[in-house]
Amino acid sequence: MDLKSKDLLGMQNLSFEEINLLCDTAKSFVEIATRPIKKVPVLRGKTVANLFFEPSTRTRLSFELAARRLSADIVDIPAMISSAAYGETLTDLAKTIEAMTVDFIVVRHSMAGAPHQLARQIKCSVINAGDGSHEHPTQALVDLYTIKEKKGYIEGLRVAIIGDILHSRTAKSNIWGLKTMGAKVVLIGPKTLIPPGIERLGVDTSYRMEEGLRGVDVIILSRVELTEQNRALLPSLREYSRFYCLNEERLGYAQKNVLVMHSGSMNRGVEIAPEVADGAFSVIIEQVTNAVAVDMAVLYLLSGGKKS
Ligand code: CP
Numbered sequence: 001m002d003l004k005s006k007d008l009l010g011m012q013n014l015s016f017e018e019i020n021l022l023c024d025t026a027k028s029f030v031e032i033a034t035r036p037i038k039k040v041p042v043l044r045g046k047t048v049a050n051l052f053f054e055p056s057t058r059t060r061l062s063f064e065l066a067a068r069r070l071s072a073d074i075v076d077i078p079a080m081i082s083s084a085a086y087g088e089t090l091t092d093l094a095k096t097i098e099a100m101t102v103d104f105i106v107v108r109h110s111m112a113g114a115p116h117q118l119a120r121q122i123k124c125s126v127i128n129a130g131d132g133s134h135e136h137p138t139q140a141l142v143d144l145y146t147i148k149e150k151k152g153y154i155e156g157l158r159v160a161i162i163g164d165i166l167h168s169r170t171a172k173s174n175i176w177g178l179k180t181m182g183a184k185v186v187l188i189g190p191k192t193l194i195p196p197g198i199e200r201l202g203v204d205t206s207y208r209m210e211e212g213l214r215g216v217d218v219i220i221l222s223r224v225e226l227t228e229q230n231r232a233l234l235p236s237l238r239e240y241s242r243f244y245c246l247n248e249e250r251l252g253y254a255q256k257n258v259l260v261m262h263s264g265s266m267n268r269g270v271e272i273a274p275e276v277a278d279g280a281f282s283v284i285i286e287q288v289t290n291a292v293a294v295d296m297a298v299l300y301l302l303s304g305g306k307k308s
Contacts, residue, residue, distance in 0.1 A: 183218075193230065
C-alpha cells in the first residue's frame with residue numbers, strides 16, 4: 001500500500017489505513033537510532049529543504065535528523081535571510097527552490113493553507129510543518145504513534161485535549177487523526193478558547209477539568225501563552241493556570257494508567273505542573289524521540305517507499 005498523495009498536508013484527508021501505514025513504517029525505523037552508525041541509504045541522492053517562516057525547535061530538528069538518517073541531503077532555508085524578506089511570494093520562492101531539483105519541501109507558515117497552495121503549484125512533495133491555526137499533521141502522527149506504542153491500540157480510547165483549541169493547529173490535526181482511528185475525544189479549556197460548534201466534528205467539550213478528565217485514557221496538553229491572537233480571550237496565564245493547569249490532584253480524575261502527553265514546548269506551571277511533567281505517567285520525552293522515526297516514515301513513504 002502507498003500514500004495516496006505526493007504531499008502530507010493534513011490529517012483531515014488521511015485514511016485509517018494510511019495512518020496505520022505511517023505508524024508501522026515509523027516503528028520499523030525506531031531501531032536505527034540505537035545503531036552505532038545511525039544511517040540507512042534509502043533516500044541517498046534525495047534532497048529535503050526546510051523552509052520555516054515561524055520558530056521551531058522540535059519539528060525542524062526532527063526533520064533534519066530524519067533526512068540525515070535516511071542519507072538524504074538537507075538544506076535549511078532561514079526565512080529571514082531568504083528572498084521572502086525582499087517581497088518574493090511564497091510560490092516563487094518555492095519554485096526557485098524546486099528548480100534546484102529539491103525532492104521535498106518541509107514548510108511552516110503563519111498562513112493557513114500556505115502548504116496547500118504550494119503543493120498545487122510545485123511537483124516536489126510538500127510537507128506541512130504547521131500552517132497558522134489550521135493543521136500540524138506530523139505532530140499529530142507523533143502523538144498517534146506514541147499512543148499506539150504505549151497502549152497497543154487507539155480505537156475506543158478516551159482522549160482529552162486541553163488548552164487553546166481555537167488557535168492550536170496540533171489540536172485540530174489530533175482531532176481529525178484520533179477520530180479516524182476510532183478514539184473518543186473531549187476538548188477541555190476556557191469557553192473562549194474552544195471553537196463554537198466544534199461538537200459537529202463528533203467531539204465532546206468541557207469547560208471544567210474535573211468533569212472533562214473523568215475516565216480519560218490519554219491527556220494531550222498544548223502550550224498556552226498570551227499571544228496577539230488570544231489576548232482578548234484569555235484574561236491572564238495565572239487565571240488559566242488556576243483552572244486548567246494539570247496537577248496531580250486533577251490527574252486523579254483520569255484512568256489509573258493515563259498517558260500524559262504534550263505537543264510542543266511546555267510552559268511549566270501554566271498548562272502542566274512540574275511534578276506531572278516529570279511524573280510516572282508522562283511520555284513527553286518519548287514523543288520527542290518518536291518524532292524522528294515518524295518523520296523518517298513520512299519522507300520514506302512520500303518518496304514511494306514501501307513498508308518493509
Ligand atoms: N511540536 C512543535 O511543533 O514544536 P516546534 O514548534 O518546536 O516545532
